[in-house]
Amino acid sequence: MTKDGGTWEFMDTKHRILDEALTLFSEKGYANVYVSDIAERVGIKAPSLYKHYRNKRAIFDAIIDEMNHRFEQQAQALSISGTDPTADAEVYKNMDEEHLIKLGNDLFRYYLHDSYTKRFRKMLTLEQFQDQELARVYSQQYFDMPLSYQGMLLGLMVSQGLLVTGNVPIMTLQFYAPIYMLLTVCDREPSREQETMELLEGHIRQFDQLYGRNF
Amino acid sequence: MTKDGGTWEFMDTKHRILDEALTLFSEKGYANVYVSDIAERVGIKAPSLYKHYRNKRAIFDAIIDEMNHRFEQQAQALSISGTDPTADAEVYKNMDEEHLIKLGNDLFRYYLHDSYTKRFRKMLTLEQFQDQELARVYSQQYFDMPLSYQGMLLGLMVSQGLLVTGNVPIMTLQFYAPIYMLLTVCDREPSREQETMELLEGHIRQFDQLYGRNF
DNA sequence: GTCTATAAGAAGATAGAC
DNA sequence: GTCTATCTTCTTATAGAC
Numbered sequence: 001m002t003k004d005g006g007t008w009e010f011m012d013t014k015h016r017i018l019d020e021a022l023t024l025f026s027e028k029g030y031a032n033v034y035v036s037d038i039a040e041r042v043g044i045k046a047p048s049l050y051k052h053y054r055n056k057r058a059i060f061d062a063i064i065d066e067m068n069h070r071f072e073q074q075a076q077a078l079s080i081s082g083t084d085p086t087a088d089a090e091v092y093k094n095m096d097e098e099h100l101i102k103l104g105n106d107l108f109r110y111y112l113h114d115s116y117t118k119r120f121r122k123m124l125t126l127e128q129f130q131d132q133e134l135a136r137v138y139s140q141q142y143f144d145m146p147l148s149y150q151g152m153l154l155g156l157m158v159s160q161g162l163l164v165t166g167n168v169p170i171m172t173l174q175f176y177a178p179i180y181m182l183l184t185v186c187d188r189e190p191s192r193e194q195e196t197m198e199l200l201e202g203h204i205r206q207f208d209q210l211y212g213r214n215f
Numbered sequence: 216m217t218k219d220g221g222t223w224e225f226m227d228t229k230h231r232i233l234d235e236a237l238t239l240f241s242e243k244g245y246a247n248v249y250v251s252d253i254a255e256r257v258g259i260k261a262p263s264l265y266k267h268y269r270n271k272r273a274i275f276d277a278i279i280d281e282m283n284h285r286f287e288q289q290a291q292a293l294s295i296s297g298t299d300p301t302a303d304a305e306v307y308k309n310m311d312e313e314h315l316i317k318l319g320n321d322l323f324r325y326y327l328h329d330s331y332t333k334r335f336r337k338m339l340t341l342e343q344f345q346d347q348e349l350a351r352v353y354s355q356q357y358f359d360m361p362l363s364y365q366g367m368l369l370g371l372m373v374s375q376g377l378l379v380t381g382n383v384p385i386m387t388l389q390f391y392a393p394i395y396m397l398l399t400v401c402d403r404e405p406s407r408e409q410e411t412m413e414l415l416e417g418h419i420r421q422f423d424q425l426y427g428r429n430f
Numbered sequence: 431g432t433c434t435a436t437a438a439g440a441a442g443a444t445a446g447a448c
Numbered sequence: 449g450t451c452t453a454t455c456t457t458c459t460t461a462t463a464g465a466c
Contacts, residue, residue: 031246177392188350
């Protein structure tokens with residue numbers, strides 16, 4: 001779907017516009033991107049772009065709409081597996097420290113390197129104060145939903161005696177917040193990826209020791 | 216110094232421009248603020264503004280410069296007390312859970328409500344991807360410096376047996392990251408302040424229990 | 431140092447041919 | 449659907465009087 005797949009040339013123009021606009025918005029912010037910049041990347045002239053979208057704002061809105069759509073699918077998928085605890089419990093049955101590290105690592109790497117996810121997160125970072133709706137979307141995506149989902153996973157591990165706590169939501173916040181903070185460091189300074197990966201592993205290891213067996 | 220103090224009218228025009236520009240930049244981002252917007256807030260016309268600053272960019276740069284200046288002072292102050300452990304040790308001598316909660320609360324409230332700090336943080340959030348220099352300033356201010364300073368404080372508490380860990384930097388990350396995450400939630404959704412304050416207290420309480428005495 | 435008037439240029443968007 | 453030509457508006461910045 002994205003440039004990464006190498007299927008770039010096969011996307012239709014309407015979708016290509018969205019893809020290039022997202023890239024530019026995530027790097028420079030909406031106001032610093034000109035319609036002609038987007039058009040140039042797509043390989044057309046600016047006026048042609050208006051055959052696909054009514055105006056510049058409509059491109060931005062379409063990106064948000066597409067993401068909301070992906071989010072809903074995501075939420076549904078999570079919700080389905082979430083309401084079937086036996087399935088999830090099976091996955092996290094024999095979860096030891098190494099599995100937890102792998103879970104955290106995979107989570108981090110996905111958020112860090114998935115092109116669409118990364119560009120959308122950066123764009124939203126730059127536009128989050130523009131209006132309440134965008135603020136809500138940001139909090140939903142990068143605060144409420146992750147805490148809810150990971151809280152479910154960690155809750156399962158608690159119910160299986162792998163972790164011990166009287167307050168799962170706080171435990172989840174303490175698991176997730178450092179991971180997200182390291183992610184944002186990489187977003188603005190990719191050269192610090194190695195350094196943050198090491199902190200990430202240290203964090204998860206220590207988290208497991210704290211909540212895992214010191215009682 | 217700021218509008219909050221009610222001494223607004225006594226700031227000279229040059230400083231007033233900086234103050235109003237910072238407010239606007241932090242809300243809408245540099246590119247969405249027009250020179251005439253700044254001038255209007257100051258109570259002059261746009262052309263008059265060019266008697267104080269060469270151009271729009273010079274206003275932004277002056278804000279960064281002023282902040283760098285404050286940061287240096289801050290760093291010096293911290294460094295001085297940091298190299299005199301006896302002074303700091305005295306402060307954190309009888310530190311129990313309630314003191315730790317107060318420390319976290321004060322930290323949070325300061326960052327949350329100090330007008331200058333808040334506006335600068337929000338502005339930098341919106342401009343962090345514009346160039347490497349701004350990315351560096353952001354990471355320095357909201358990642359490296361807080362971890363360094365709080366690591367020193369928590370390290371003191373470890374050396375006094377109030378907290379126990381084999382890895383102070385990771386412990387510090389686990390203390391600070393949730394606090395900063397809650398702060399950013401409030402920055403974009405001030406209506407969630409109450410909710411985040413409760414999570415903050417829960418976090419610090421649980422942090423103290425985890426690192427404090429469960430051995 | 432502040433004003434009015436205005437230049438200079440950028441950027442979004444439309445018209446109409448192909 | 450894409451192009452060239454063009455319009456309109458907005459924004460930065462300057463000129464020069466007071």
